[in-house]
Amino acid sequence: MQLRGLAITGDPYLSVHDPYSSAQDRATGRRIFELTCARCHGAKARGGLGPALLGRALAHGDSDWALYRTITRGVPGTPMEGGFVSRREAWFVLAYLRGLGAAPATKLGGPSDTVANLAPAHTVSFAELVSSSSGPDEWLMPGGAYDGQRFAHDDQINVSNVSRLAVRWIHQFPSTNAPNESAPIVSGNYLYVTVPPGSVFALDAHSGAQVWQYSRQVPSDIRICCVATNRGAVVLGDRVYVGTLDAHLLALDASTGHLVWDRTVADYRVGYSITSAPLAVHDLVITGIAGAEYPTRGFISAYDAASGTLRWRFNTIPQPGEPGSNTWGGDSWKTGGAVTWGTGAYDPELNLIYWGVSGATPDFDAKARPGDNLYSNCMLALDASTGKLAWYFQFLPGDDHDWDSIQTPALINVSATGTLSDCWQSPIAVDFSMSSIAPTAISCVRRRSRSKPGPSA
Numbered sequence: 001m002q003l004r005g006l007a008i009t010g011d012p013y014l015s016v017h018d019p020y021s022s023a024q025d026r027a028t029g030r031r032i033f034e035l036t037c038a039r040c041h042g043a044k045a046r047g048g049l050g051p052a053l054l055g056r057a058l059a060h061g062d063s064d065w066a067l068y069r070t071i072t073r074g075v076p077g078t079p080m081e082g083g084f085v086s087r088r089e090a091w092f093v094l095a096y097l098r099g100l101g102a103a104p105a106t107k108l109g110g111p112s113d114t115v116a117n118l119a120p121a122h123t124v125s126f127a128e129l130v131s132s133s134s135g136p137d138e139w140l141m142p143g144g145a146y147d148g149q150r151f152a153h154d155d156q157i158n159v160s161n162v163s164r165l166a167v168r169w170i171h172q173f174p175s176t177n178a179p180n181e182s183a184p185i186v187s188g189n190y191l192y193v194t195v196p197p198g199s200v201f202a203l204d205a206h207s208g209a210q211v212w213q214y215s216r217q218v219p220s221d222i223r224i225c226c227v228a229t230n231r232g233a234v235v236l237g238d239r240v241y242v243g244t245l246d247a248h249l250l251a252l253d254a255s256t257g258h259l260v261w262d263r264t265v266a267d268y269r270v271g272y273s274i275t276s277a278p279l280a281v282h283d284l285v286i287t288g289i290a291g292a293e294y295p296t297r298g299f300i301s302a303y304d305a306a307s308g309t310l311r312w313r314f315n316t317i318p319q320p321g322e323p324g325s326n327t328w329g330g331d332s333w334k335t336g337g338a339v340t341w342g343t344g345a346y347d348p349e350l351n352l353i354y355w356g357v358s359g360a361t362p363d364f365d366a367k368a369r370p371g372d373n374l375y376s377n378c379m380l381a382l383d384a385s386t387g388k389l390a391w392y393f394q395f396l397p398g399d400d401h402d403w404d405s406i407q408t409p410a411l412i413n414v415s416a417t418g419t420l421s422d423c424w425q426s427p428i429a430v431d432f433s434m435s436s437i438a439p440t441a442i443s444c445v446r447r448r449s450r451s452k453p454g455p456s457a
């Protein structure tokens with residue numbers, strides 16, 4: 001728990017600790033000290049030509065990090081030169097000095113890391129999700145609220161006090177190869193966060209203490225093109241829902257972390273995976289799918305939150321005979337990608353979900369899939385209860401640069417006159433098109449109606 005000292009004292013020096021402390025380490029340190037340091041600091045560091053190192057507050061700091069720094073770098077302009085010992089030897093010597101009684105002046109206190117005894121998690125109703133306004137006490141979904149705006153409505157923090165913000169606690173997760181891109185969810189006293197490759201942690205939101213941890217063994221043969229991460233979970237009822245890198249959707253008990261159900265969303269061996277949080281709407285948990293670098297066919301799927309039964313699936317590539325199928329040449333529709341690895345937004349007023357779709361596969365070879373490739377690079381509006389397409393807008397037909405239009409839409413109401421409403425009527429869905437390759441312009445799509453004629457049948 002290296003970082004806890006920093007949270008409690010605000011002193012970065014207290015976040016580094018001597019990795020060596022056993023009796024054997026101290027014996028190693030004693031040999032080094034007697035050979036190298038004792039001629040100046042005296043036997044057992046009681047002082048000689050150089051000062052005693054025990055029984056007083058040290059002038060150059062007495063935390064582990066400060067001592068390590070003094071020993072390795074020395075005190076410039078004095079006989080205490082740096083480089084008497086190697087960096088590793090410095091830690092051994094420090095272990096010896098600690099054994100002699102050179103105690104750090106500042107001791108760590110503060111909250112423990114052990115499991116807290118929290119009351120059961122609050123049951124989150126759909127109505128609460130609808131009225132959720134992102135803060136100050138809760139953050140119930142990755143986007144803060146269904147509108148996906150990620151704006152924290154919190155007037156407790158303002159220009160007069162923002163400079164006094166300080167760390168309350170730090171919880172350090174096990175280190176992983178993939179970056180942690182998880183948006184933490186705060187519901188009552190619980191904070192839920194996912195950690196790659198397959199863990200969900202519940203922490204006490206007030207102390208940072210761990211309440212539970214769920215860890216899934218992810219198969220070693222998963223196919224992940226880019227980042228093997230997980231961008232978060234979502235809450236509904238008394239459960240936490242999360243997708244996995246091997247393309248499963250899980251329901252966990254929000255108070256204990258116990259697995260309630262586990263559904264295979266797609267076959268990970270083909271290249272499917274789930275890397276973003278699902279969206280919980282009504283009694284459904286709706287998830288997108290990743291894997292556009294592989295021969296996949298994208299979709300958005302809704303599962304019954306209680307039982308885990310598949311309720312609807314919208315395929316983002318129409319099959320022959322369906323509207324839009326003529327936008328894919330040959331058999332390219334079968335493996336054309338157009339996946340949905342982000343998280344959508346939801347409009348309770350219209351009962352529509354809005355979900356961005358990636359580019360088509362193969363990424364850079366449009367000739368392999370002649371046509372506009374619907375619904376790649378689209379914003380989709382689907383009926384949340386049935387998955388039926390209400391409208392779509394294609395930002396980039398037949399993309400051959402892997403641009404993607406996967407961004408989480410942010411829904412805004414525009415009533416004032418201005419540049420936005422000069423072009424589009426309110427209300428609109430705004431797509432902040434921050435592609436991984438290059439940011440493109442902000443696109444606005446009218447959210448109430450189809451903004452482009454639908455595909456011919």
Ligand code: HEC
Binds near residue numbers: 037
């Ligand atoms: C050539 C003599 C000499 C040797 C060898 C030497 N030191 Fe020092 N050391 C000094 C002197 C003199 C000072 C006081 C520097 C000052 O003026 O702050 C000092 C300061 C220190 C301090 C800082 C004390 C404080 O009050 O902050 C530490 C810690 C220390 N030495 C540890 C060691 C260790 C461990 C070794 C062996 C790896 C070592 N020294 C080797 C002469 C020596």
